[in-house]
Amino acid sequence: MTTAPDDRTPIDPSDAAPSREPQLVEGDCTIPLSADVDPSAWPEPVQALAHAPGSGVRPTRLAELTTLRVGGPVGSYVEATTQSELTEAIREADAAGTPVLVVGGGSNIMASDAGFDGLVIRDARAEVSLVSDSMCGGVEVTATAGTTWDDLVCEAIASQWAGFAPLSGIPGTVGAAPVQNIGAYGAEVAELIASVRAWDRLRNRVVWLALGELGLAYRDSRLKQSLTDAEAGGGRLWGPTGRWVVLDATFAVRQGSLSSRVAYSQLAGALGVELGERVPERELREAVLELRRSKGMVLDDADHDTWSAGSFFTNPILTTAEAERLPADAPRFPVTDHSQVVLGTKEAPVVEGLVKTSAAWLIDHAGFTKGFTVEAGAPAGLSTKHVLALTNRGGATGADLARLRDTVVAGVRERYGITLVPEPVQVGF
Template identity: 60%
Template sequence: MTRLADLTTLRVGGAVRSLVQPATERELIDAVRASDAAHMPLLVLGGGSNILAADAPFDGLVVRDPRRSVSVQDDGMCGGVSVTVTAGTPWDDVVARAVDEGWVGIEALSGIPGSTGATPVQNVGAYGAEVADVIALVRVWDRLESRVRSLARVDCGFAYRDSLLKRSMRGAAPDAGVWSPSPRYVVLDVTFQMRQGTLSSPIRYAQLAAALDVAEGERAPLADVRAAVLAVRGSKGMVLDDADPDTWSAGSFFTNPILDEAVAATLPEDAPRFAAGEGRVKTSAAWLIEQAGFTRGFAVTEGAPATLSTKHTLALTNRGAASAADVLELARAVRDGVRERFAVELVPEPVLLGATL
């Protein structure tokens, strides 16, 4: 019996009714179409690094994409390269190859677990970079229109940890319904446009700049940036390690809140503030959590099997025997504590499957 606990980095989740791992794009599309025709819940799963699945069985179809390929189209005189990657390819494999080949633009996204197909859905980002910076095209299976579509970057509606693909799970287009737990658009492959070079994109994150001993806005050798990012992520328990329960998580569990200026003005003077456009301000979820009294290793009760990471307060971790209910109890305690202290509502970053906060 396959359990979602065996397929996700949080290591929680109930039994799966049906699991398929299609070998080709056509088999993947056929599996999705059959599931939709039968009105069966569908979960398209990559690395399972951004999901909190309930303990109850999932009475639907899990499609796990094992296709791994990278196709390179050299743009020659433009000094750039186009790279098309199948959705099932592990993301960090793509970053590692980019650094080795001298493809500039995703080096700061090193060490992020999960599959390439998940990156445009979440608009994955870290250390001042996000994947939307280099995406040129996302090929998808449109479950509503039953056809393959190619979405240019502008069509993807990228925003902070968000996209058209993700918004389809919230009913962003009323006439299209709500698609859950997988989006209306199932990613088949992603094409990235990157420039070629030996130096990184400008370093936009203070902690990374300090680790590289450069000023913000400067560049550094690609390999140095990757090594620094992996070191910083590793120090926070954000690089998967089977021997380290601090990495048995879904990464950063809450997104950094984006607030109206009036709300941001009610925060303490030392609260982190970053311009987010149009009278909006982004602040740090980790800072809010810590200032609300939640420390590294916090547990709802002594000996609880789900705790905040001992390395980073933004990660909720499974210490080895946690259930989804345990993780949800911890998440609610943190969310409610921040709301009570700052009147700010933290929003979970992972997909909640059969579960609510």
């Protein structure tokens, strides 16, 4: 078992090479993290990750790198298998004034047909390590940014690192998790994460960002804001990849096989328990995956409902006065502030005067049904299982998806006066 040093001093990537010890597990989540067995005894998927993190195939179009399967030509391309390869590629591109797009799983990108005339970097580093198990009833675990998120969830369940199960099945990589503050079924990564180590493009160095410095909010963070906000980016705009490029993330969680309290009514119903109860993490994961499959939210090449970027629009956050103008049956949820997280418990206080509503409810009640297309036979449409997902029905272009996006946004705005905000990074639009 790999133990990482407990040194939080910012380091230069040239100071130490990252561990090459493979530690991912197969999808059944039954094998705990262990490097005490011969690699030949590991499952085949783990061996593949150990010996060849990258496929060696150079993509020519962004469509090959995104789950929406749209996007035009790729300019230059680098697949980084070490931290130094990743940071040097970014440093050189920034010095030359070349735009940079760092790609993980490609599940949160909507790319235009014009493609990306810059450097596309795929982070192929997939490693998980135990930092410390000396916490009172807890552990600290670090995963590189290129690690597939659901592989980390599987590892956590097998090793009894509690709290990850509600986030099962979310596509993408660890690097995107703190940028988006990914969440599902009543949980957010803000409740698990302790710190992020990132490459700061402004300062050209590796930095540590503690939980309180990440500015985590609903599907938002200081990292994400630096894409489009010059103030957050240190005085400049950075484009589709922000000022801070995540290198790895450290999670502080409790040790145990039981989940956190079930906080989502649909999930509680699927489990046959009351809200607030705890269940085995493995059972919670299976229930979450079943719910996600029913909505087309688990990637499946044969199912066009999964040719998507997941939930395409964020749930709008409204003032109390704005929320009062919605119909009485419109969903209303509290808004929490993770920038004011309570130390020791990671509980975030509720923000007074703000209300979150459901983007899916707004879309549905604005007249957009499951399977909606702008015109008959259009190759882009809403999922047949869930109106919040925009999907490629086969052969769609970025322009087709953009037309569908704009149609839905305009319809909801006309009906409710609310402008929906896309969650995926928009490249080339």
